[in-house]
Structures are given as structure tokens and as C-alpha cells.
Amino acid sequence: MAEHDIGSNKHNEAIAKALKQVSAHGTDLIDGDSAAREKLIASARELVAVAETPVETLLWNIWAPPTRSVALRIAVDLKVFETAVQDDGRPKSDAEFATPTAASPILVKRITRVCASMHMLEEKSSGLYAPNALTRLLARPEYTGSWDCAQPSFAHMPTYLKNTQFKNPQNPTDGPFQYGQKYPGHGFGWLTDHPDVFQAFHHYAYTLRKHRPNWVEMYPVHDRHISGPRENDSSVLVDIGGGTGQILQDFRKSTPEYAGRLVLQEVPEVIAVAQGMELDKSTNIELQVHDFFTPQPIKGARAYFMRSVLHDWADEQCRVILGHLRDAMEPGYSRILINDCVLADEHAAWQHISLDIFMMALASAQERTESEWHALIDSCGLKIAGIYNKGEGNEGMIEVILE
Ligand SMILES: C[S@@+](CC[C@H](N)C(=O)[O-])C[C@H]1O[C@@H](n2cnc3c(N)ncnc32)[C@H](O)[C@@H]1O
Numbered sequence: 186m187a188e189h190d191i192g193s194n195k196h197n198e199a200i201a202k203a204l205k206q207v208s209a210h211g212t213d214l215i216d217g218d219s220a221a222r223e224k225l226i227a228s229a230r231e232l233v234a235v236a237e238t239p240v241e242t243l244l245w246n247i248w249a250p251p252t253r254s255v256a257l258r259i260a261v262d263l264k265v266f267e268t269a270v271q272d273d274g275r276p277k278s279d280a281e282f283a284t285p286t287a288a289s290p291i292l293v294k295r296i297t298r299v300c301a302s303m304h305m306l307e308e309k310s311s312g313l314y315a316p317n318a319l320t321r322l323l324a325r326p327e328y329t330g331s332w333d334c335a336q337p338s339f340a341h342m343p344t345y346l347k348n349t350q351f352k353n354p355q356n357p358t359d360g361p362f363q364y365g366q367k368y369p370g371h372g373f374g375w376l377t378d379h380p381d382v383f384q385a386f387h388h389y390a391y392t393l394r395k396h397r398p399n400w401v402e403m404y405p406v407h408d409r410h411i412s413g414p415r416e417n418d419s420s421v422l423v424d425i426g427g428g429t430g431q432i433l434q435d436f437r438k439s440t441p442e443y444a445g446r447l448v449l450q451e452v453p454e455v456i457a458v459a460q461g462m463e464l465d466k467s468t469n470i471e472l473q474v475h476d477f478f479t480p481q482p483i484k485g486a487r488a489y490f491m492r493s494v495l496h497d498w499a500d501e502q503c504r505v506i507l508g509h510l511r512d513a514m515e516p517g518y519s520r521i522l523i524n525d526c527v528l529a530d531e532h533a534a535w536q537h538i539s540l541d542i543f544m545m546a547l548a549s550a551q552e553r554t555e556s557e558w559h560a561l562i563d564s565c566g567l568k569i570a571g572i573y574n575k576g577e578g579n580e581g582m583i584e585v586i587l588e
Pocket residue numbers: 373390391425426427428429450451452455475476477478491492493494497
């Protein structure tokens with residue numbers, strides 16, 4: 186956001202400085218430094234912020250993000266992206282996009298042009314659109330899950346917070362989600378009551394992570410989990426709240442030298458879905474119904490793994506979950522592995538900051554900074570042995586041992 190008069194020397198200097206950054210990171214990337222790509226994106230955003238006037242930035246914020254978000258969601262229901270990729274991506278007209286749902290072509294036109302202006306479709310000529318790489322991603326079913334869960338909470342969050350005198354939401358059954366969705370129970374209950382969203386949500390959680398660094402890439406799995414501290418180690422890796430089992434399946438496939446047991450623990454509804462998805466039998470994953478608010482039935486496992494689980498809960502509930510794991514751990518052997526965001530204390534990544542508000546909207550929960558993780562883990566009589574990260578804005582790995 187331009188702090189100086191447009192066209193003034195100061196404004197021009199600020200633009201020149203931001204441009205220089207864009208140019209430097211762009212050159213590094215072209216020269217083969219792949220880590221420069223994220224810096225390039227950040228500096229390009231900075232350049233836009235410097236070049237825009239405050240009113241332009243304000244209008245963009247008020248108009249563009251909500252329009253983009255709602256147009257995207259409607260376009261999914263209209264099957265715009267699915268249609269766009271058909272026939273080898275031949276450019277199509279609004280009349281063709283309207284056909285699958287018998288929608289009004291005028292309505293479709295109003296949606297497709299938003300999609301094109303926000304790079305979700307490529308506008309070839311007036312009213313004629315072709316798919317791009319983003320269209321192909323959006324043509325898949327999983328990306329609606331997060332929208333359907335969160336949007337009502339987002340829309341009603343300002344009123345909810347005002348009504349509750351701006352208290353930090355921490356009650357998982359009485360927060361912005363319940364207020365927005367007019368639902369009396371926990372968000373996970375709402376999900377199981379909405380099977381389509383439930384399916385989409387689990388696909389989304391899984392697909393999302395396929396595009397981000399895998400825990401195996403950032404954590405010294407071989408040292409900690411395969412080469413044994415014992416002869417004939419009967420190791421167990423338990424994935425707690427592990428969704429539909431793909432994390433364990435991927436682990437078995439990527440780490441064939443691991444000979445131990447793999448156990449997926451989930452609520453009954455998710456175990457039923459996992460059974461229906463028929464995990465690859467050769468990966469030999471044991472499915473176990475388990476409520477992580479009750480004592481952990483597998484004692485002395487080598488690792489208790491949780492991905493995107495603790496960020497669903499406020500500290501009070503996390504202490505119960507972690508307490509049951511602490512009680513099941515074998516000193517000097519068992520570890521808890523937490524695969525979650527570790528927010529920087531300063532200049533936190535936009536992905537972490539946004540997910541923090543998502544978690545408030547969905548579960549009255551939060552993402553945590555490194556010092557907040559330490560405080561939480563210490564308060565359970567446990568200790569962080571190490572934090573592993575790969576790339577800003579991605580989830581990290583927190584290794585926890587008994588004190
Ligand atoms: C955000 S999802 C993460 C799923 C998976 N770990 C992943 O990263 O894709 C959180 C999971 O916790 C599970 N969960 C919620 N409450 C639970 C409970 N009381 N006991 C066990 N699992 C639970 C949910 O069913 C859900 O699959």
C-alpha cells in the first residue's frame with residue numbers, strides 16, 4: 186500500500202526498491218535456485234502492495250477475495266472446471282458451460298468471467314474459456330470440503346465475536362462454527378452428518394499434504410524409527426486421528442525397510458470410510474477405533490504420530506490427548522511426533538496465519554508458535570526434543586519425549 190503520493194520521488198523509490206527485489210529473486214530462480222521461487226512470490230506481492238494506493242488495496246480486499254471465493258464454489262457446483270478440461274481442454278462458451286446443470290447462461294457468464302479474472306480459467310476471446318493448470322486442480326472433487334465447512338463460520342464470525350465481547354474462542358462445541366452453522370455439537374459431528382462434505386474434506390486433507398513436504402522428508406525417520414535401539418524391535422507406529430489411512434500407506438510404500446506394525450486410530454465413522462476405501466492390503470495397516478480422549482490402548486509404541494490433530498483443539502483438550510499418550514509411553518523409547526504448523530514468532534508465514542483463523546472458524550482452535558508449543562508440551566510433563574521444518578509456510582515436525 187503506497188505510503189507516499191503516487192508519482193512522488195519517495196513512491197518511485199519504493200517501487201524501484203521492490204522491483205529490484207523481484208528482479209533479484211527472479212534471476213536466482215532462473216539460474217536454478219529453486220528456493221528463490223517462494224521469495225519471488227513474496228516480493229511480487231510486496232511490489233503490488235507498494236504500487237497500489239490505499240483505496241485500491243481497500244477495494245481489492247472488500248471486493249475481490251469474497252467474490253473469488255464464492256464464484257469458485259458456485260463454479261464447482263456448475264461443473265465449470267470439469268467441463269473446461271473435457272475434450273482435451275477445447276475452449277468452450279458460456280452456453281456450453283451452462284449445459285451440464287441447465288443453468289442460465291447469463292448467470293454462468295457472470296461466474297466464468299470472475300474465474301477468468303482470478304486466473305482459474307484462461308479467457309481465449311470474448312466468452313470463450315480454456316483450462317489452465319489451476320482449472321485442472323479445481324476440476325477434482327476435493328477442494329470444496331474446506332469451503333463448505335468454514336464459510337458460514339467466516340461470514341458470522343464478526344457478529345459472534347462481538348456478541349461474546351471478543352473473547353478468544355476456545356470451546357469446541359460453542360464457538361463461531363456452531364454459531365455460523367446453527368449446529369449444537371462439535372464440527373467433526375457436523376462433518377459426519379454431511380457425508381458429501383465429509384468425503385470431500387478427507388480427500389482435501391490428504392491431497393493438500395501431497396503437495397507439501399511429507400513428514401518423512403523432514404524427520405530423520407531412519408535414525409529414529411528404523412535402525413533399532415533394540416534387537417528384534419517389534420516397533421509400532423500409531424497414526425492417531427489419522428484420517429483414512431493414506432499417510433500410513435504412503436509410509437509403508439516409501440519406507441519398505443520398516444518392518445513394524447502400522448496402526449490407524451480414528452473415530453468409528455472414519456474407520457468405516459477407511460474400510461470402504463480399501464487400503465492396499467499389502468501395506469498391512471491395522472484399523473482401530475479409538476477416541477483419543479480416552480486412555481491409549483497401545484502401550485510403549487515407538488511412535489505416536491498426529492498430523493493436523495492438535496491444531497483442531499484448544500490447549501485444554503490437547504493436554505488430555507497428550508496426557509493419555511504420556512501415560513502410554515515407554516521412557517527412553519517412545520516418541521510423540523506432531524506434524525503441525527509451527528508459527529514464527531515474528532513475520533509468520535501467511536499460510537500459518539490464515540490457517541490459524543480457519544481453525545478458529547472450524548473448531549475454536551488455533552495454530553501455535555514455537556513458544557506456544559513449548560508451553561503446551563511442558564505443561565504435560567513432556568519435552569520437545571526437536572523441531573524439523575522444510576520450507577516456510579509448511580507444516581513442521583515436533584518430536585516429543587518423556588521428560
Ligand atoms: C484435521 S483431521 C486430520 C486427519 C489426518 N491426520 C490428516 O492429516 O489428513 C483430524 C482427524 O481427527 C479425527 N478425530 C476427531 N476427534 C477424534 C477423537 N476423539 N478420537 C480420534 N480421532 C478423532 C477426525 O475424525 C479427523 O480425521
